[in-house]
Amino acid sequence: MTTATSTRVAAPAIQRVIRPAKNRLAIAVIRHSLLIIVLILMLYPLLWMLAASFRPNNEIFTHLGIWSKNYTIANYVNGLHGGGTINFSRYFLNSVIIAALSVAGNLLSCTLAAYTFARLEFPLKRVAFGLLLATLLLPYHVTLVPQYIMFNKLHWINTFLPLVVPKFLATDAFFIFLMVQFIRSLPHELDYAARIDGAGHWGIFTRIIVPLSLPAIGTMALFTFIWTWNDFLGPLLYLSKNSLWTVPLGLNSFLDSTGGESSYGALFAMATLSLAPLVAVFIAFQRLLLEGIATSGLK
Amino acid sequence: MGLASFGEQLTGTSTGDWRGARGRGRSPLRRDHARTALIFLSPWLLGMIGLTLGPMVYSLYLAFTKYNLLSPPRFIGVQNFHDLVADSRFRTSVVVTIRYVLLSVPVVLIVSMVVALLMNAAIRFITGYRALFYLPSLLGASVAIATLWRMIWGDSGLIPNALSKIGIHHGSFIGDPKTALYTIVSLNAWAFGSTMIIFLAGLRQVSKELLEAAAVDGASRLRRFWHVTLPSISPLIFFSVVMDTLHAFQAFTGAYVTTGGGPADTTLFYTLYLYEKGFAELNMGYAAAMAWLLVLGLAAITGGLFFSSRYWVHYGE
Numbered sequence: 001m002t003t004a005t006s007t008r009v010a011a012p013a014i015q016r017v018i019r020p021a022k023n024r025l026a027i028a029v030i031r032h033s034l035l036i037i038v039l040i041l042m043l044y045p046l047l048w049m050l051a052a053s054f055r056p057n058n059e060i061f062t063h064l065g066i067w068s069k070n071y072t073i074a075n076y077v078n079g080l081h082g083g084g085t086i087n088f089s090r091y092f093l094n095s096v097i098i099a100a101l102s103v104a105g106n107l108l109s110c111t112l113a114a115y116t117f118a119r120l121e122f123p124l125k126r127v128a129f130g131l132l133l134a135t136l137l138l139p140y141h142v143t144l145v146p147q148y149i150m151f152n153k154l155h156w157i158n159t160f161l162p163l164v165v166p167k168f169l170a171t172d173a174f175f176i177f178l179m180v181q182f183i184r185s186l187p188h189e190l191d192y193a194a195r196i197d198g199a200g201h202w203g204i205f206t207r208i209i210v211p212l213s214l215p216a217i218g219t220m221a222l223f224t225f226i227w228t229w230n231d232f233l234g235p236l237l238y239l240s241k242n243s244l245w246t247v248p249l250g251l252n253s254f255l256d257s258t259g260g261e262s263s264y265g266a267l268f269a270m271a272t273l274s275l276a277p278l279v280a281v282f283i284a285f286q287r288l289l290l291e292g293i294a295t296s297g298l299k
Numbered sequence: 300m301g302l303a304s305f306g307e308q309l310t311g312t313s314t315g316d317w318r319g320a321r322g323r324g325r326s327p328l329r330r331d332h333a334r335t336a337l338i339f340l341s342p343w344l345l346g347m348i349g350l351t352l353g354p355m356v357y358s359l360y361l362a363f364t365k366y367n368l369l370s371p372p373r374f375i376g377v378q379n380f381h382d383l384v385a386d387s388r389f390r391t392s393v394v395v396t397i398r399y400v401l402l403s404v405p406v407v408l409i410v411s412m413v414v415a416l417l418m419n420a421a422i423r424f425i426t427g428y429r430a431l432f433y434l435p436s437l438l439g440a441s442v443a444i445a446t447l448w449r450m451i452w453g454d455s456g457l458i459p460n461a462l463s464k465i466g467i468h469h470g471s472f473i474g475d476p477k478t479a480l481y482t483i484v485s486l487n488a489w490a491f492g493s494t495m496i497i498f499l500a501g502l503r504q505v506s507k508e509l510l511e512a513a514a515v516d517g518a519s520r521l522r523r524f525w526h527v528t529l530p531s532i533s534p535l536i537f538f539s540v541v542m543d544t545l546h547a548f549q550a551f552t553g554a555y556v557t558t559g560g561g562p563a564d565t566t567l568f569y570t571l572y573l574y575e576k577g578f579a580e581l582n583m584g585y586a587a588a589m590a591w592l593l594v595l596g597l598a599a600i601t602g603g604l605f606f607s608s609r610y611w612v613h614y615g616e
Contacts, residue, residue, distance in 0.1 A: 031417050032424075038414065039431055042489060046435075048457060049447050061455045064464070113343040122336035132343075135351055137541075139549050139597055141570060142590045145361065145577050146354035152368065169346025176343070201335040230441045232552040237578060248442035252556055255446050268450070271443035282437055286430055293433070293493050294500035297538055 053268040060264050075269035086257070088270050090243060091250040095229060098163050098246060102228040103221050105167030106175055110220060111213070113170045114179030115205050119191065135173040148237060162238040163231075167224070175220045178296050182216035183209055219292035222285055226278060247274045361587035368581050379588035389589070391564050392572040399480060399568065400547040403487040407543060408536070411491045415498035416524075429499065432492045439490025445556035449473060452482040452557075476565040479558050483566055486553045494539050501532035533612045541604050548597055569593060 052060045054071040080089050116122075117129060151162040170176060186209065194204045210217070232248045239245055245253070251274060254267050282289060292298050337344075362379060364372035383389050418428050438444050451457040452472040459469050472478040505528050513523045529536075551570040558566040560575075569589070577586025 031420060035414070035417055035428055039428070042435055043431065045447060045451055045457065045489075046438075049450070052450075061450075061460065064457060064461055109342040109346075112339045116336050116339040116343075120332045120336040120339070122333045122340075125336075128340070131347060131352075135347075137545065137597075137601060138351070139545065139590075139593055141549065141573060142358055142594045143351060143354040144573075145583050145587045145590060146357040147350060148578070149357075149361075149368065149583065150354065166346060166350055168342060169350060170343035171346045171350055201331070201339070205339075226437065230552075232442050232555070233574075236555075248552075251442045251446055255449065255556065264450070267446065271446050274443045275438055275441065278437055278441070279434075282430075282434065289437075290429060290433060290496060293496045297497055297542065298493075 049268055050272055053265070053272040055265060057263070057265040060268065075265035076273065078263070079266035079270040079273070086250060086254055087242070088247070088250055088273075091245050091247045092273075094160075094239075094244060095246040095248075098160055098235075099225050099228045101160070101164040102167045103224045105164060106170075106172055106220060106224045107217060109168050109170035110172060110175040111179055111210065111217060112205070113176045114183055115209055117176070117180045118183035119204075119209070120201070132173050132176060136177065144237075151238065157238055158241045158244060159238075160244070163228075163234050172224070174298065175224070178220065178298070179213065179216055181296075182213055186212050215288065218285070218288050219296070219298070222281060222289055223292065223298050225281065229277060358587040358590055361584050362591050363588075364584045366583040368583060372584065375584070379585050380592075382585065383588060383592070388564060388567065388572060392567045392569045395480065395565065395567050396548060396569040399484065399550065400544060402480070403484045404540065404543045404547055406484065406488045407491045407494055408539060410488060411495035411498050411539075414491070415495045415502055418495075418499055419502040429496060432495055434492065436490035436492035436494075439486065440552060442552060442556050445486065445553050448482060448486050448553070448557045452478075452485075473558055474562055476562050479562055479565045483550075483553050483557060486557065487547070487550070494543065497535055497539060498532065501535040502528065505531040530613045534614055537604070537608050537612045541601060544600065544604070545597060548593070548600075 047066055048064075051066045051068065053075055054073065055063070055068050056070050056072060056074070059068060059070060079086075117125070117132070147162070151157060154161075156162050156165075190208050190212070191204050194208050199207060230248065231246075232252070235246045235249050236252075239249060247270075251267070251271055254263075254270065361372060363374060363376060365375050365378070366372035414432060418425055418432075435444075449456070452459070454471040454474065456471070459471060462469055469475070472482050509527050509531070510523055513527050518526065549570055550568055551574070554560060554566050554568045554571055555574075560567040560571045573586050573589045573593075576582045576589065
């Protein structure tokens with residue numbers, strides 16, 4: 001999980017030999033300006049959406065800027081307690097339930113599987129590990145149709161089970177792989193010490209491996225949350241009953257049903273609100289997230 | 300390069316041979332390993348058999364049947380594949396998807412590399428930049444952003460609106476068959492941050508000694524980049540090419556929400572058509588055949604990329 005980012009002083013020294021100081025300053029200014037211009041272009045749509053979510057409906061599409069005199073929270077109130085069939089407070093609750101269960105499922109099943117691959121010897125281990133690696137690259141569409149048929153036969157359509165149960169069965173191979181690599185880097189001596197103290201595999205797993213793997217486990221929890229929070233295809237397939245919808249389904253249906261420009265404000269407000277947990281997670285766990293990407297290629 | 304070393308590439312760590320502890324007999328725990336392994340691995344095994352391998356085999360069977368969920372599957376041989384070849388919308392979806400991949404993957408890689416290079420040199424504020432550039436890729440896969448994209452490129456959206464202020468009247472970019480695909484490419488490109496972070500991490504590991512030596516030998520900035528930096532991070536580039544290509548072939552949400560496959564099927568992604576056939580028309584056999592063709596196509600493409608990696612990816616020194 002940790003990258004050695006040792007910066008050495010020699011390289012700038014060489015560059016100083018090559019170019020005069022004035023040039024270097026100019027280049028630095030150009031660099032930062034370029035970065036800032038790209039950043040503004042990228043982040044402007046987000047700011048515009050945030051602003052639009054606080055604007056009266058008739059202002060949203062006529063204003064390209066961010067500022068307004070008529071900011072209001074009416075859009076949020078309308079969105080959360082909107083009339084008709086759209087009920088975002090319900091969708092948020094559903095999304096939270098599914099995300100929480102998914103995180104719990106992945107933590108449990110993926111860490112157990114990872115411990116087994118990293119620490120235990122068993123017959124056919126090479127075959128099993130090969131299968132695990134192969135599923136990393138497998139497009140999930142190939143299992144989409146048969147899984148749907150199976151869950152349909154089990155009468156699991158319009159329940160959260162098709163979305164949550166697979167997480168308890170360690171279907172996110174990527175996380176197992178991440179954990180295997182992490183656990184393998186932990187010294188074996190700790191296991192032996194625990195063994196001498198009378199711990200079995202379960203004891204070693206819960207008292208040695210899990211506490212030492214918290215950074216990797218944290219990364220896994222974060223990405224599981226982000227992915228399930230954003231997941232659209234799964235709920236689209238399995239949840240057709242309005243009261244079970246997740247936030248993405250609600251937004252999609254809201255987008256299709258909004259007739260005139262009368263309720264775009266509420267749509268913007270709910271879209272903004274749906275991103276809030278992601279931004280909160282990002283602010284709270286920035287380092288863990290960015291290191292997770294830099295060292296493991298998670299996206 | 301085998302799959303295992305690619306897997307290690309995935310996690311950026313090389314902790315040696317994963318079979319290392321095998322057969323050394325050094326572990327006092329070995330006696331009860333097999334039984335514990337079976338217990339600990341049972342959730343994964345159940346998932347592997349019940350949710351991956353079993354369904355794969357079943358969908359291979361379904362690909363040769365006609366099945367609509369209501370009456371039992373009827374074996375029809377290779378009829379589905381015959382129909383696919385003759386299906387002009389299927390061909391459209393293949394062309395659209397390949398165009399999308401060929402447009403969006405290089406754009407993301409190039410933008411990521413340029414920004415990572417700019418940031419690598421601009422040490423100051425790097426953590427701030429890193430965080431802000433990453434933010435869009437955290438949000439990009441969501442329906443909320445796909446919705447926003449419709450508000451930006453659609454009728455009276457942000458960009459048509461801004462363009463009309465400077466005298467260019469285009470109307471909706473999403474409703475225009477010529478530009479609809481580009482709006483989705485731009486959605487994917489907007490979320491380049493995570494790829495950029497991977498590249499940036501790689502750039503920081505490039506040997507300073509090698510760069511210095513090249514500079515002392517009089518190599519220009521461009522030559523140093525081409526002959527030192529690029530080869531050093533080629534494993535990361537390879538990793539990103541493979542993963543981004545696989546992801547792009549399976550893109551769904553952006554197109555479903557933003558354009559819905561239209562106008563005139565110009566954004567009918569492969570997965571969109573598969574979804575339509577399988578879950579709107581309940582033509583499960585046809586969808587299963589499409590899914591297997593996708594698996595085979597992606598396997599061929601991934602294999603081709605792995606093969607090409609011999610010639611341009613450099614591991615270690």
